[in-house]
Amino acid sequence: MLFVFYYFTSVIESQIQSHIDQINGNCDRLDILVNKEPPTRRQSARMKVDQVRYDSQHIQAALRNFHHRRHMRDQQKRERQLLLRTSFKTNDEENTAIEMDADLNHHQSLTNAHRGIDDVLSQGSYILENLKGQRGMLKVSLK
Secondary structure (H helix, E strand, O other), X not given: OHHHHHHHHHHHHHHHHHHHHHHHHHHHHHHHHHOOOOHHHHHHHHHHHHHHHHHHHHHHHHHHHHHHHHHHHHHHHHHHHXXXXXXXXXOOHHHHOOOOHHHHXXXXXXXXXXXXXXXXXXXXHHHHHHHHHHHHHHHHHHO
16 A cells, blocks of 8 residues: 555656656747747746746755655654664673773873983983083183
8 A cells, every 4th residue: 555655656756847847848948939029028928937937946846845755754764664673682791892902002102102202302412411511621622
C-alpha cells in the first residue's frame, strides 16, 4: 500500500515538473512574441508573461519543498528502523580503554626537546663566558 502511494506520488511529481518545464518553454516563446506586439500593448503583455513566469517559479519552489520534506521523512523513517534493529551491547574493556601511548610519546619528545634547548643555551652561555675571559687575557697581555 505504501509503495503504491510513493509510486503515484513520484509519478505526479514528474508530471508536475514536466508541466512546469512546458510553462517555462512557453514563457520563453512568449517573450519573443511580446516584442512583436504593438508598443501600446507591449508593456501589459510583458507584465502578464512575467506574472506567469513568477507563478511558475513559486510552483517549482513548492514542488522542491514537498520533495525535500518527503525525502527527509523517508530518511528519518529509515534511521528509525535501523535504530530499532540495532542490538545494543555492554561496554567492553577494549572499547572503553583510552589510548595514551601516542600522547605519552609526544610528551616525552617535547620534554627531550626542551632539555636539548636548555643544553644548547647553557653551552652558548659557557662559550660567551670563555670568550670574555679570553678578551680579558688578551687586554692584559697587550698592555
